[in-house]
Amino acid sequence: MMHLNLLHRPSPGPNYPLYRRQQELAHGVGLKVTIFLHYQDLFDPAAVRDALRDREEFGDEIALAFHSPRGPGLSVPNGMIWLLSDAKKREVMQIILSKFREVFGRGPASVGSYHLDASCLRILKELAPEVEAVVGGCFEEGVRVFHGCNHSWYLFNEGMPWNPWYPSKTHALRPAASEEDAGGVVAVPHLLRDMSLAYEGRNDFWASHPPNVIRGMGNDASFCPYDLNLIDQFRMQEEWNGGYSYYNSFVSVPWLTWNHNSEYPPEVAWELYTKFLDYLRSLKAQGQVEDMTLSEYARWHKKNRPIGTSEVYLAKEMLYGSGKHYFWYIDAGRRVLIDPTQGGSIGDLRPYAGRLALSTGPDTPNRENGSYPFLIQSQHRTGNSHHSSDGARTTLLLSHGGEVIDLAKIRTKVAGIERQSGKTIMTLTPAEFAFSDGLKGSVVTRYHFIQDGAIGIERTLAGLSDPTAELTLTEYFKAAYGRTEYPEDLHGIRLGIDGADAREVDYDYSGDRHESSGATCVTAAVPQIKTRVELVAENGRATSGACQVGHLFSPYFTLSLNYSVKNEERIVTWMTLSNLSS
Amino acid sequence: MDDSVQFKQLMRCPVCFSRDIDVLMIYAGNSAHYCPKCSFQGQESEIRGMYRDIQKKFHWMTKRLTLEEQRRM
Numbered sequence: 187m188m189h190l191n192l193l194h195r196p197s198p199g200p201n202y203p204l205y206r207r208q209q210e211l212a213h214g215v216g217l218k219v220t221i222f223l224h225y226q227d228l229f230d231p232a233a234v235r236d237a238l239r240d241r242e243e244f245g246d247e248i249a250l251a252f253h254s255p256r257g258p259g260l261s262v263p264n265g266m267i268w269l270l271s272d273a274k275k276r277e278v279m280q281i282i283l284s285k286f287r288e289v290f291g292r293g294p295a296s297v298g299s300y301h302l303d304a305s306c307l308r309i310l311k312e313l314a315p316e317v318e319a320v321v322g323g324c325f326e327e328g329v330r331v332f333h334g335c336n337h338s339w340y341l342f343n344e345g346m347p348w349n350p351w352y353p354s355k356t357h358a359l360r361p362a363a364s365e366e367d368a369g370g371v372v373a374v375p376h377l378l379r380d381m382s383l384a385y386e387g388r389n390d391f392w393a394s395h396p397p398n399v400i401r402g403m404g405n406d407a408s409f410c411p412y413d414l415n416l417i418d419q420f421r422m423q424e425e426w427n428g429g430y431s432y433y434n435s436f437v438s439v440p441w442l443t444w445n446h447n448s449e450y451p452p453e454v455a456w457e458l459y460t461k462f463l464d465y466l467r468s469l470k471a472q473g474q475v476e477d478m479t480l481s482e483y484a485r486w487h488k489k490n491r492p493i494g495t496s497e498v499y500l501a502k503e504m505l506y507g508s509g510k511h512y513f514w515y516i517d518a519g520r521r522v523l524i525d526p527t528q529g530g531s532i533g534d535l536r537p538y539a540g541r542l543a544l545s546t547g548p549d550t551p552n553r554e555n556g557s558y559p560f561l562i563q564s565q566h567r568t569g570n571s572h573h574s575s576d577g578a579r580t581t582l583l584l585s586h587g588g589e590v591i592d593l594a595k596i597r598t599k600v601a602g603i604e605r606q607s608g609k610t611i612m613t614l615t616p617a618e619f620a621f622s623d624g625l626k627g628s629v630v631t632r633y634h635f636i637q638d639g640a641i642g643i644e645r646t647l648a649g650l651s652d653p654t655a656e657l658t659l660t661e662y663f664k665a666a667y668g669r670t671e672y673p674e675d676l677h678g679i680r681l682g683i684d685g686a687d688a689r690e691v692d693y694d695y696s697g698d699r700h701e702s703s704g705a706t707c708v709t710a711a712v713p714q715i716k717t718r719v720e721l722v723a724e725n726g727r728a729t730s731g732a733c734q735v736g737h738l739f740s741p742y743f744t745l746s747l748n749y750s751v752k753n754e755e756r757i758v759t760w761m762t763l764s765n766l767s768s
Numbered sequence: 769m770d771d772s773v774q775f776k777q778l779m780r781c782p783v784c785f786s787r788d789i790d791v792l793m794i795y796a797g798n799s800a801h802y803c804p805k806c807s808f809q810g811q812e813s814e815i816r817g818m819y820r821d822i823q824k825k826f827h828w829m830t831k832r833l834t835l836e837e838q839r840r841m
């Protein structure tokens with residue numbers, strides 16, 4: 187069953203009738219809406235009266251928008267509540283909440299924003315404990331959207347869940363690990379995004395928002411099957427998430443009139459939005475979709491999706507027609523993206539286990555950047571090598587006769603996903619390789635995600651054309667912490683290796699590589715994000731390893747473990763992310 | 769006044785857009801537009817043709833992929 191939240195917000199003046207038309211459209215297809223009133227709408231008797239009537243007649247919810255915090259007695263120059271200081275956040279929220287209470291006699295159950303950082307959430311719950319649900323972040327909006335808006339859209343909240351989550355008290359984009367860690371609300375993302383293209387490029391184009399797709403030029407005038415394809419791709423996830431899927435849409439009025447993101451007349455946006463809602467109506471009629479208000483959803487979520495529930499998403503690219511798969515996994519300890527088209531490399535890794543505390547605002551060192559930092563982000567940080575060294579990524583290197591094959595250059599797909607209690611296993615199709623001397627074979631990669639625990643990377647060598655051959659397999663992990671595409675200061679990172687030449691080294695940009703025979707464990711401590719990474723060979727099976735400090739032309743650290751492997755043999759490397767202080 | 773009417777004639781630069789950047793062109797009269805960020809300028813008909821070219825990379829743009837079809841992909 188797909189759970190649906192349809193979200194609208196009024197627009198003042200000449201655009202107000204367009205908002206009413208949006209409401210009529212939704213009600214006409216039998217869908218209920220959560221109406222987000224802005225501060226200034228609370229002074230407009232028509233907006234209040236219409237919202238009350240829609241609540242009465244159609245079961246809509248009246249919620250509060252923190253977008254555009256301006257109106258009588260209130261002016262916020264940057265317009266973005268999470269970008270204010272702690273004191274200013276409190277002052278603005280007090281004004282807005284007290285007006286809402288004055289108009290409706292009680293506080294809102296749901297609040298919306300593009301992003302709500304940890305301090306906003308803390309202040310909000312303090313001032314309005316009745317808030318149950320928030321629209322709390324825009325999935326993967328950050329670097330690419332910043333570029334896309336000609337470097338003018340300062341919304342940085344990458345590294346968050348794609349589906350509803352319980353925001354942590356210390357970092358609102360991190361799913362809470364426990365009741366004590368939870369900030370007391372259910373958050374939903376502002377739109378659901380294309381889980382292939384949101385990683386590869388601008389995620390503000392490919393979303394549960396038909397005019398966003400127009401902006402991306404993914405429509406042929408009022409023909410845009412992609413809008414429906416994306417709904418179905420989210421429905422497909424029910425297979426691996428206990429029958430659960432979630433969708434929302436939050437199209438504001440300016441998208442449905444002449445605007446700077448479309449070269450089509452508004453009729454096109456209306457027609458696509460109508461078709462989109464009509465498809466959701468038909469799914470509802472078939473019992474495939476249940477529409478809810480946001481606070482109804484939050485209550486359903488609390489009852490049915492306990493804190494700490496892990497989720498997966500199998501993305502299948504469907505606009506370019508590439509046939510690409512991406513596999514996403516999330517739990518309280520990490521968010522991981524596997525890129526099967528690069529042989530199953532990790533393309534994005536957010537180490538939630540470090541539990542980095544972060545708020546935004548001029549009174550914090552983070553200023554505008556609320557993203558949860560990555561250890562690996564292959565789109566921002568090179569990934570597989572192109573014209574210079576490689577960057578943040580993982581891979582498996584196969585060595586034989588002086589030749590090295592990089593698994594990242596072999597395309598695979600997701601062959602199977604098994605979801606067991608406390609464990610998720612994802613298997614890729616075999617990666618077929620051939621060395622120049624004629625030796626051929628395949629590697630099957632299988633990822634074991636232990637809930638809130640380690641990630642097992644299993645590789646099985648099969649079908650070797652010379653059954654007596656022995657290959658060196660190198661499990662390779664290259665990383666750097668960051669929140670954008672530009673390097674951060676890596677001083678303070680400490681690498682470690684065991685074995686005959688066991689040692690610990692400080693990150694000094696020397697480029698030095700330290701090998702150790704008999705090594706079975708390599709580590710990196712990254713104090714900036716309070717994270718420790720450890721790669722351990724199962725059963726001490728590795729024969730040697732290395733850790734390498736980068737340099738200023740390749741600012742990463744590299745950990746590797748080598749194995750000697752014959753046909754039909756299998757190796758497992760366990761990757762653990764943990765809190766550095768524990 | 770309705771602010772949106774100002775956007776009726778506006779177009780995004782197809783050269784910047786092909787680099788994934790939205791840049792509004794400036795109308796120069798006689799159906800011609802120029803880009804303030806890059807050196808491209810052109811007629812509306814030419815710009816619309818370039819949008820079509822940009823869309824050519826979306827091989828499945830007009831393809832409906834049902835749930836069952838996506839499962840098999």
Ligand SMILES: [Zn+2]
Nearest residue numbers: 781784803806
């Ligand atoms: Zn340009």
